[in-house]
Amino acid sequence: MPDKRRLGPVLRFAAVALGAVVMLVPFLWTVVTSITPNGSLAGGPTLVVKDPTLAAYRELLDALPMWRIALNSFWIAAASTLFQLVTGSMAAYGFARLAFRGKNLVFGLYLATLMVPMQVLVVPLFIEMKTLNLQDTYMSLLAPSIASAFGVFLLRQAVESLPRDLDEAATIDGAGHLRIFTTIVLPLIRPALATVAVFAFMGSWNSFLWPLVVIRSPEFMTLPLGLSTLQGQFTTDWDVVMAGSVFSIVPIAVVYLLAQRHIIAGIAHTGIK
């Protein structure tokens, strides 16, 4: 028994450390590959890079406007996050605090859109963009993520759980809906807003099917789409493909490390509901 007690934590730590190696080595390997001269990759993996080179990165930047593509990914994700926060919190207030006929029906319709998967929408949405002449533009990338029923739902739950006497007191003091919404409700639902922001940003950042369908020109591409075209161009040049991967991992990894606590809390928050 005493032996087991001492051994337990050591084994546990070993298991966790081994897991971390499995999670981190692929990233390390990506970086190593990207700075290995292409010719020496065929010989199988080596731990030490003999003649590290940035040639693959130069080739990458020649093949695609990567800086612009990375910037596209960033601002599209930021813009759709902002849109979803604004439209979602306003709708949440409407559903939680305004009385109107057919409210449950309208809310039910919102929830129905939540259940429709992207692939059902992809074909007609593509046709719609073509008809509106928006195909292959930033607008077409942004349009489907201006509002999300998921965000509305999550934020409505948050507003519902706020005590009503707060806004009743404000109403007596003469505050209108807009004042109550901006000065009382919004500050109190900050944790829920953070959760929605995390999901909106990650959703847009990782989105692939929709950009793949609607975008053709490299200057409007986002990182996932740019990378997937790279693979077609450099089928066997794994150093270039991995350089592209490093290029898309680094910015999001930095954001993640800075906002780690909020991101993890935001995701955990939806799971325990």
Add this chain to the structure above:
Amino acid sequence: MKRRNAGWVLFFLAPSAIPLLLFTAVPMVSSAWVSLHRWNLISPMEWVGLDNYTHLLSDPATRDVFLHTLIYCAGYLPLVFAGGLGLALLLNQRLPARAFFRAAYFLPVVTSWVVVALVWKWLLNPTSGLVNSLLGALGAPQPGWWTDPTWALPAVILASAWKDLGFVMVIMLAGLQAIAQDILEAARTDGAGAWQRFWRVTLPLLSPSTFFVVVISLINGFQVFDQVYVMTAGGPSGASQVVVGQIYDLTFRYGRAGEASALSWILFAVILVITALQVRGQRRWVHYA
């Protein structure tokens, strides 16, 4: 009063209602409409009624893509669940550098599917990939992974489980931390061993989190596309083609948009039924505190 309220309702709801109407509701209805036609996206639509549906339901290709999707789910779900729960249990205890480990496990979750798929395609490269080199050094057989019809789906499953492990871990960790310690303490004083405490107390109390993970994983699993498209493009010779991959190919490679729309509705129906069954079945095993 009533009239003033209507203005406010419009003000608060329109910003979300208009985009949802235009970019979700309208495409939804027109998708149903397209599914009743033969259409190659260019020439005028030709009404065929339910022909697309009857054809798809009798087409062996449909059975294959659903089977592959099912195999994907069946491989992926146990892997992420057991792995994520195991990690959560380990990290829920006193441990040096716990924050570092949690961050490391979660890093793949924020990485996009396309990047994960590319990195794993390279790791699982049959001739010069890291995984096969390690297997070779151990004297183990070296599968052809994404170049081999048998190993293409397992390769995708492996990459997907690796990416989502951290997500499941975070959900389960939150569930574990919500369990009141005195319940476990009471079980301990009653003489329950660690194993018994896990099976009889922790696992049942975690069931809401488990339920969430299973429902979400299956909804997402049935819609798997990105990693398949990048790693195998459904190949070799269709061995790893999944439902959404088929929808994409039908539309943009074969110009059969009507059939593609019909297939997307069949998939939606399947997901709805599976989710509904789980919601109904949850009473038997999910215990809400």
